[in-house]
Amino acid sequence: MSRTKLAIIGVGLIGGSLGLCLKAALGEKIHITGLCRTEESMRAAVECGAVDEASADLAAVVGEADIVYLSPPVLQIVPMVKRILPYLKHGAVLTDAGSTKGDVYEALHEILPPHVYYVPGHPMTGREKSGVTAATKDLFVHKAYVIIDDPSVPQEIKERLMALLKHTGANFTTLDLAQHDRCAAVISHVPHLAAAALVTLLNRSGDDLNSCLKLIGGGFKDTTRIASSNADMWADICMTNRKPIADALRELRTILDEVAMAVEAGDRQAVHDYFAASKERRDGILHDAEQKFDTN
Structure with missing residues (x-):
């Protein structure tokens, strides 16, 4: 039985994790090549076992690949595909890990x-590292x-890809392009912007800054953890999902304005109801989700 040949473009957190889990599951049944920019990153990718071979040579990495996994920053996906296109073999399958889908889909x-x-x-996963x-x-x-779930892609192609990705242990779901980008804005993109906003709020505390720093505890750390994520990656995400993110930010601003008015007016009941409704909804969502899969 011939080995599956996988090329990973961008052997970082996501691409590297994919390589590690597939090598653990499939061993010698899969051969993984990785595209890396520097000798240091090539060495690290091979030494940790994420890829069998690493190179900066496009032809060497993708020339024989059955499946190409694109996990560079989202703004680099289309330019990268243009570069590797001459080397892709007939029947090659491209998939990506981009946090936004509409712009990339149309361009490709x-x-x-x-x-x-x-x-x-x-994949809705990641770390702040x-x-x-x-x-x-x-x-x-x-x-x-x-x-x-693009109906223009033959079913056998989808099945070939999913036969590989199932080894990740992820919970797979399908959405259309627009729905994905709207939901990702609410669930992932705006929370990252909000976490960064809380850090910015601290930075703008003026003469109180040093005193504020003395008070930092678990609450601030928990709510701003994702603000430590990669700035280039998140700038790219915002540029490729502009309208859904801007719409969600405006809705968030409306919510905060309503709360600010209630606080300023001394309307305890309105503030209480705001917290109570949020607690009930969050607890319910997490309870339901945890019955199906790990949300940590």
Whole structure:
């Protein structure tokens, strides 16, 4: 039986974790090549076992690949596909880990030939750390993994990809492009912006800054943890999901304005109801989700 040949473009946290879990599950049944920019990152990717071979040579990495996993920053996905396109073999399957889908999908469908297939994906997982040294083989386990079910892609191609991705242990779900980008804005993108806003609020506390720093505890650390994420990655995400993010931010601003008015007016009942409704909804959501999969 021939080995599956996988190329990972961007062997960082996500790409590296994919390589680790697939090598753990499949061993010699899969051969993984990785595209890395520096000698240091190549060495780290091979030494940790995320890939069998690492190179900066596009042809060497993707030339024989059955499946190409694209996990660079989202703004680099389309330029990268344009670079690797001459080396892709007939029947190659592209999938990605991009946090936004609409822009990438439209651009790739304009440039991909009929014999190369693209199945958009988004693993809803990550850490505030980045790079292959932060990769773990269980990063995807029990986490939501969105696959965009494109009817233009043959069923056998989807099945070939899913036969590989199932080894991640993720919980797969399907959404359409627009729905994915709207939901990702609410669930992931705006929370990252809000966490960064809380840090910015602290930085703007003026003469109280040093005193505020003395009071930092678990609450501030928990609510701002994701503000330590990679700035380039999140700037790219915002640029490729502009309208859903802007719409969600405006709705968040409306909510905060309503709370500010209630606080300023001394309306305890309104403030109490705000907290109570949020607690009830969050507890219910998490209870339901935890019956299906790990949400940690």
